Amino acid sequence: MxxxxxxxxxxxxxxxxxxxxxxxxxxxxxxxxxxxxxxxxxxxxxxxxxxxxxxxxxxxxxxxxxxxxxxxxxxxxxxxxxxxxxxxxxxxxxxxxxxxxxxxxxxxxxxxxxxxxxxxxxxxxxxxxxxxxxxxxxxxxxxxxxxxxxxxxxxxxxxxxxxxxxxxxGAGQAPTCAVPSFAAQLWAIQKRKAESVVRTGDLAVIRDFxxxxxxxxxxxxxxxxxxxxxxxxxxSGTGRTIRSVLEEMMALAKVSARVEVDPARQRPTDMPRLVGxxxxxxALGWEPRYSVTDALREALGLRQA
Incomplete structure (x- = not known):
């Protein structure tokens, strides 16, 4: 086509x-x-x-x-x-x-x-x-x-x-989005180019990744x-908190850091939960082939295990 x-x-x-x-x-x-x-x-x-x-x-x-x-x-x-x-x-x-x-x-x-x-x-x-x-x-x-x-x-x-x-x-998402922002901060911490703090928006919201x-x-x-x-x-039909995503990324990157909520990163209005x-x-035959962990590893630039 x-x-x-x-x-x-x-x-x-x-x-x-x-x-x-x-x-x-x-x-x-x-x-x-x-x-x-x-x-x-x-x-x-x-x-x-x-x-x-x-x-x-x-x-x-x-x-x-x-x-x-x-x-x-x-x-x-x-x-x-x-x-x-x-x-x-x-x-x-x-x-x-x-x-x-x-x-x-x-x-x-x-x-x-x-x-x-x-x-x-x-x-x-x-x-x-x-x-x-x-x-x-x-x-x-x-x-x-x-x-x-x-x-x-x-x-x-x-x-x-x-x-x-x-x-x-996954890989290549805009740096203004939460996951690539987390990835950039975690690598800066690992390379000792930044203090051990990850600044975030609201971590309690639940999303479907x-x-x-x-x-x-x-x-x-x-x-x-x-x-x-x-x-x-x-x-996916399954929801998880942004906090759980960040915690998994910290474990994958082997980085320990303090987490601080930055008001500038929060939306004026937001939904506490959105799952589809x-x-x-x-019914058309679609089935997911990759996991959220796969996507987070790629966002971090890590090779698949």
Missing amino acids: RILVTGADGFAGRHLCELLRAAGDEVVEVYGPRAEGVNSDAQNFDIANEAAVRTAVENARPEGIIHLAGFSSVVRSHGNPARVFAVNALGAVNLLTAARDLCPKARVVLISSGEVYGPLPEGIRAGEREPVLPLNPYASSKVAAEIAGLQFHRNYGLHVVVARPFNPL SHVRDVVAAYRLLVTKGEAGQTYNIC VPDKLR
Whole structure:
């Protein structure tokens, strides 16, 4: 399949393109406007620029589209909600419009987020039928993109599938995220370039983690087998605290350090618990192949045992 991947320079994008090529797909990569040090043959564009998006789709003429490009920081989204919506919501509309006009038979996977569910009652895991209750501009913009995608499916017959990944982990994640931030601090402590303190946000929150390679495998499955007009969670179904993740990373890195909560690293609003239900995706044949420990070792730059 000839697949257009937007945001191919991002954390998941790099892993996805590697997987697609290994599976024999023809991959057309599109990067963000500030991407550096990546494939020189790829196109750089701003997803919020309608003309640029149309040109990219026209040049690619894809059979499948996996739309990863977007504003991905929950914390930073509070500082510029207008830009977040321009990139995540309007950007999705730009892509959907171009697909409708230029490759109407293409299979489109819109990457949303488990963040859209917002807080759930104690003991409840998020299934796709749960109502969404976004708590931040990032999640709100993803809900808007989802609505647009499903509208394009209903009105124009575009084959649109929505994917809601929860918390992917692995090598190459942005340093502003919790796990790579922990990794950088632990190695600085080990090399005696910093005091033996790890500064964190709220460690009590519970999240549903998956290895990024399992997540991108789900993206490929959805572009080939996902049902149009449907939404699929990508998650493990199991929650664990951020504290437990940090403690495991300290054990893997063989580093002992004091832990301090840094108010600057905390979100203005946050969910104490977010765990999903992966049953709908599993019904398509998806099964995770990698553990959270595998992902943490890779985030730390350690060889697999």
